[in-house]
Amino acid sequence: MREHALTGVTVLAVTKTIETLQIEPLLATGHRHFAENRVQEASEKWPQLRAAYPGVELHLIGALQTNKVRDALRLFDVIETLDRKKLILEFVKYKELLGKKQFYVQVNTGREPQKAGIYPEDADAFIAEARLCLPVTGLMCIPPVEEDPSPHFQLLTILARKHALANVSMGMSSDWQKAITAGATHIRLGSALFGARG
Ligand SMILES: *Cc1c(COP(=O)(O)O)cnc(C)c1O
Numbered sequence: 001m002r003e004h005a006l007t008g009v010t011v012l013a014v015t016k017t018i019e020t021l022q023i024e025p026l027l028a029t030g031h032r033h034f035a036e037n038r039v040q041e042a043s044e045k046w047p048q049l050r051a052a053y054p055g056v057e058l059h060l061i062g063a064l065q066t067n068k069v070r071d072a073l074r075l076f077d078v079i080e081t082l083d084r085k086k087l088i089l090e091f092v093k094y095k096e097l098l099g100k101k102q103f104y105v106q107v108n109t110g111r112e113p114q115k116a117g118i119y120p121e122d123a124d125a126f127i128a129e130a131r132l133c134l135p136v137t138g139l140m141c142i143p144p145v146e147e148d149p150s151p152h153f154q155l156l157t158i159l160a161r162k163h164a165l166a167n168v169s170m171g172m173s174s175d176w177q178k179a180i181t182a183g184a185t186h187i188r189l190g191s192a193l194f195g196a197r198g
Pocket of ligand 1: 014062142
């Protein structure tokens, strides 16, 4: 299913803090690509929504604790925040749940200590290691808020090409045009679709 044939870019509707009643109109139009940043919140909304609207692809775009890995696999189709060895080791314990899952490696392109993601200089080794154990199909980044995101987006695309990874998740409501220019395959839109979060 390709909803955006013009560009080939998939819009992930980011539904964190958004109530089911506000999500349903988008589902009713046929949109099926969504993202949440917290396992707990997703578990409160998405089992019911999935039952009512088949074909949803749900991405996890927030940091994941190892004790939530099993729940994450139950809820999400794509885990975009793989960024450390501990997580790899935890995921491989649930081989039976990995069937149709996809993983993106999160890269901390701005090397921000408070932010999740593998540092760029460690990315080659980490991607290679992760692929030995898990179906890694893409990369994801969240550039520093105070900087021009374009160099960060370009870095992520270069890394993805280098590793022949098909999916590049980058760009949010404020910078998605730049992300598409730099090669995004998935943009993550929250406020642009639902308005400012309270
Ligand atoms: C919230 C969030 C988004 C969407 O942000 P907007 O600025 O509302 O579009 C995208 N990616 C991640 C990782 C997020 O946490």
